[in-house]
Structure formats: structure tokens, C-alpha cells
Amino acid sequence: MNTATTTIPVAGAHHGDHHGHHQPSGVLRWITTTNHKDIGTMYLTFALIMFFVGGLMILAVRVELFQPGLQLMRPEFFNQLIGVHALVMIFAALMPAATGFANWQIPLMIGAPDMALPRVNNWGFWLLPPAALLLTLPFVLSLFGIGDGALATGWTMYAPLSVQGGFGVDFAIFAVHLLGVSSILGSINIIVTIFNMRAPGMTMMKLPLFAWGWLITAFLLIATIPVLAGAVTMLLADRHFGTHFFSAAGGGDPILFQHLFWFFGHPEVYILLLPVWGLMPHVISTFSRKPIYGYKAQVYAFMAIGVLSVVVWAHHFFTVGMPTPALIYFMFATMSISLPLAVLFFCWIATMWRGAISFETPMLFALGFIVLFGIAGLTGLVLADVAADAQYHHSYFVVAHFHYALFAGGIMGVMTGVYYWLPKWTGRMYSERLGKLHFWLTAISFNLTFMPQFFLGLAGMPRRIPDYALQFAEFNAISTVGAFVLGFSQLIFAWNVWQCAKGGAKAPAKAWEGASGLEWELSSPPPYHSWETQPQVA
């Protein structure tokens, strides 16, 4: 891709905050901003803060699990911590981080002056802080003797437990509503931006893979978030308005909740991962100094995974007693997702093949991602097997599996993107030395934390229980040590980002010599309003 001399004026590119106009400063600037770069920064900052909030919760859990027996907390509080940890990490850390990437990068990468619906974009972000408050407020209230704390059902909110739970469930339901509306607004914006605002000459099949990954994610969100919203609305009605959607007493069925929840919940995994799969090829190609291998194959793999992801949901509750044909269908449908996924792995590796590879921090994270996310995929196949799942269901094997998927796949993928684009966003370089230290500490302590959990699961330790049998003590102790190293290593990341933003070495427009794409043709940092004249893509 290159910019030609032709310039096309863009209609509607100029919103209230045009150059010459007066712009509010200080806090008011951030509250009222409709600029995609400001909003991207707010999303990413919010995500980082909530990443630490969710992390602290789970460190408390790991302290409790350091030794068998109950030492630190009541089981009820333990239950609250694990569920809110999951909701915070998924909805308030990973998803906002991905949306922050989309805000910053999609306009820069497709040559658009801003997101298509800037005002909606602002609302989308500002729904998040109240939602996070709703999730965590019951903890604080219970300190003052009001209520019995946060949602204690686990993040899945299964009925009938959630029908009977305390008001923490209501807080969580409203938080999910707000988070859902926020994601929907973000998705509409991203789809409209990609469809309507690409630079002239950028056909869909020239769209950067990152934008493709996000496009599929946005459609998945639109298809599934309303179903989750519907399910929790029914739950709310069952709790307060005398309906009986999930109450067997009234002719309802609690299993229906599991169907509705996982109809959203399984695609949610790909919602979290597709933006990361989208950015990976850019990073790998940059540091291998080779063009992306198999662009079309990757686009089609994204589409295939998007479609398959909404027809496999019941593998999360194989053990509820389904007819055998249903079990077999859901097993094979689930396993078939590994085919397009294998295409992606192949393309990532083929992009590196015989490349002139260098190992800057983003590349280290990308490689760590490939290896560790691969483990998530392989152990996922084990869980997809109906016969094996009967044994591993609801054990620590599942916990280890989805942390390889969502920490090594999701969070480490986000770290890859942050290190890769940070020089572009801030105009400054981060410290390579600290970045590498962060990577190695993260990769090693991550495995130290979660590898033992595979063995615990195989040995039969159930998840979501604050106490355990004596034979599990060693692995749990190792896992807790790993979790603390992992948690504290992330402070290096925060420090590195802060130092970079405050005054790292100046970064050139093209921060990485092997990089290609429209965003690298803008200065680092890009001007507040970029691509007001859209580039012509050859």
C-alpha cells in the first residue's frame, strides 16, 4: 500500500472539535471528546486499571488456595471473588483493551479521519466506568454492613443459584446490561467505519487483517450480546417479577439459562481472540521482514471461525444429560473449529519461515502467544471430547485451559499489540530492556501458575471451591507463587508504558523497519486529526 498524490476530501470528517474551534481542556476534554485517539487512550487506560483490579481479586483467591483449609476468607467471599474476577477481566479489561486498539488503529490503518459515529463512540466508553462500579460496589457496601456482597454464583450466573442469590446478582445484571450496550455501540461504530470510510482503493480484500478480525468480532457481538442481555433480563424477571423462565416450579427450566448463556459465552471467546489474531500477522510480518503469508486464507479462517462459534455452545455443559446425538454433534462441531484455527497457526509460522527475524518485545510476545495459545487449543480438544469431558468437567483442567486461551491468547496478545503500536501512539520508544524482562517474567510465571493446574485437574481437583484435599497441596502452592510473580511482573509493564509516554526516546514515523501499512506513513504520534485527506490505496 502507498499513498498517491490524489487527495479526496472527506465529507463529514469534521465534527464539533475541529482545529480552530475552542476545545475544552482538562477533565472536560476527556469527558466530551469524540476523537478516536482520545477515546482509544481512555479505553486502554481503563482496561489497564481494571486488569489490576481483577488481578488483585484473584491474588486474594490464590492466597486462600496456598494451603489446604480455610485461612483467609469465608467461602461466600471466595465465591464472590472468583466470579467478579472473571467478569472484570473479560468485560472490563480484555474487551475494552481490544476496543481501545480498534479506536486507535482502525481509522489509522484504513485511512479514515475518525470513527464513523464519534458521539456514539464517546457514549460507548463512558458506560464502562459506571458498569465497573456496579460490579464492585457490593463489595464496598458489604463492608458497611449493607447487603451480603457481590455476585457469588461465578461469572456464568447459572440459575437457579442466581435466582436465589443476594442483591449482588442484581448489580451484576445491570452491569452486564451496561457493558452490553457499550459493546454494541462500539460494534456498530466499527462496522460502519470499516464499511463506509475506507480510503479510496482499499477494497475489502485489501483491508488490514486487524480490521478484518475486528469486523468479525463486531458481528459476533451484535449477534450474541443481545441474547445475553435477554437471558439476564429473564433472570431479573424471575428474581423480582414472579416469572418462571428458569424455575422448574413454574414450568421453566434452569438448563435453558445455560443454553442462552453459552450461546453468548462461546462466541465470546472468539470475540476476545479475533482482534488478537488480527494483529498477530502484522507483528509477525514486521519482525520477520516478510509480507503476511496467506492473507486470504486468514480472512476466510476468521469467517469460518465466526460462523462455527455460534453453533457449538453446548460443549460447556455436556454433563447436564443431553441425548447422545446432541452430544456427538456438539463434540464434532467443536472439534471442527480446530481446522480453521490450524490454518491461522500455519500462516503465522509460514510468515516467519526463512524470514530475517529479530526479537524485539512485540515479537517475543507474539512467539509466546503462538506457543502458549497452541497449548490452549490442544487442551481444548481434550475438553471437546464428550467421553473425556465427563472426567474433566468443572475441574482445574478447565481453569488451566481457558487461562491459556484468555491470558496467553488474550492478554499476551494485547501486550503484543501495545508494545507494537506504543511508539506510534506516543511518538516515543519504550525501554526494550524492561519490555524483555516483562516478557520473560510473564511467560515463565504464567506457566508456573497454570501448568500445575492442568495436573490438579487431571488428579480431580474441582474448581470454585476454597478448600481442597491434602494431596493437591504442592501444586497449589507452586501455582500461588507463580500467580504472585505474574501479578507483580505486570507492574513492570505499567511502569514501562508510563515512562514511554512521559519521555522515551523519539520514535520515527515508521517505528519498526519491517513494518508496512498506512498507520506507519503518519508521523509518530499522528496529528490529532489524521487522514483528513484520505490516502489513495494502490
Added chain:
Amino acid sequence: MDARHLPLVKRLLWLIAGAFAFAFAMVPLYNVLCEVTGLNGKTAGPGGFSIGGLIGDPAAPPSPIDHTRTVTVEFTGTVMPGLTWEMRPLTFSLDTHPGEMQMVSYLVRNTSDKPTLAQAIPSVTPGEAAQSFHKIECFCFSQQALAPGESREMPLTFIVNPDIDKSIRHITLSYAFFSIDGRRLASAATSEAKP
């Protein structure tokens, strides 16, 4: 908003509304699916069986009893929160041939000091067996009232259909007794009491 984005935004809003409606459409769809497949262990009606044979066709012979097979049926029950009753099956388990009629009962007692109305909701495991488990007479067909401290034997008559899958040798029938607080169970009795 830029007017050229409006058509696409509208189409996306329709998609979202559709997805939200789909969640609620799942409620009746799921019920139909369960009734057809027994997916959630909802038991079938008497299924044409009655005491002495088939309803509707007096000339038809009594349902044949498959003496070549035995199915073990186990009985269990739970009293749900909000109801101060006790229940236990008087027969914990029995062996029956498919097609054979059996009668068992549960002993139920109101341990509270108030007269209470409650309804039992049955469920059969494995789900595949639900369609072949026919209750001919059951205390779960109607609401039960017990005076303070009163206890009663509540009977149940059933037949396991001879068409039951050969692989099923074990069936568990479980009841959950729910308190009736006036509104919650309005539809329960009607959906279960189909003759």
C-alpha cells in the same frame, strides 16, 4: 450523525433487535424441543397407557410386557427452599419389566405450623428415558395441601414403555416440591396435569 451512515446503522439496529427477540423466542422453542426429545427430563404423559391397557381402544390388548428385560427405577425427592415439608420415597428402588405397571408412594409431611399448598415437579434421568416413562396417576398432577403437622402417603402409578431404548437399564425419578405462593405456580399444574 453523518446521513450516509444512517442506512447501515438502521440495518444493524434491526439485527440487534432480532438477536434480542431470538433470546425470548428460545423460551417456547426450547419447551417444544424438550417435549419432543425429552431433552431436560420432562416426563411424558400417560402416553396412551391406562390401568389395564390402552386408552381409547378397548379392543386392543393390554400393553405387552417385555419379560426379557429389567429396568431399575430409583426414586428420590427434594423439598425446595421456602417450603417446610419433608419427603421421602417409601420404595427407594425397584426392578420392573418394561410394560409392567408399578405403584409406589412417597411419605410427605408438613413440619411447619401453617397449612401449606405445594406442587411436586418431576424429572427423569437420563433425559432419553423421559419420553418412555409414563405416569398414569401421580400426586404431581395436582397441588397438594397439608395441614400443620399432617403427613400423607402420596401414590404414583407408572409404566415404563416397552419401546424404551435397550441401552437404558437405570432410570432415576426425582421430584422437587415447591411451595405455592399464590402466583409462581399458576401454570405448573396445568402443564403437568395433562391427562
